[in-house]
Amino acid sequence: xxxxxxxxxxxxxxxxxxxxxxxxxxxxxxxxxxxxxxxxxxxxxxxxxxxxxxxxxxxxxxxxxxxx
Numbered sequence: 835x836x837x838x839x840x841x842x843x844x845x846x847x848x849x850x851x852x853x854x855x856x857x858x859x860x861x862x863x864x865x866x867x868x869x870x871x872x873x874x875x876x877x878x879x880x881x882x883x884x885x886x887x888x889x890x891x892x893x894x895x896x897x898x899x900x901x902x
């Protein structure tokens with residue numbers, strides 16, 4: 835493999851989509867997409883990362899509440 839194709843392959847690995855929100859992220863956003871946030875009473879989004887958006891109608895979590 836040439837160096838340019840290896841660099842392109844590494845770039846694709848670094849930008850895999852997030853399992854929770856679907857956005858691709860770089861190493862600087864790793865914590866936002868992987869580290870759980872202990873948000874409170876909502877059972878649908880407890881221990882999800884900060885990028886997760888809860889679609890539960892009665893979600894009371896300020897971090898994950900759907901704002902649509």
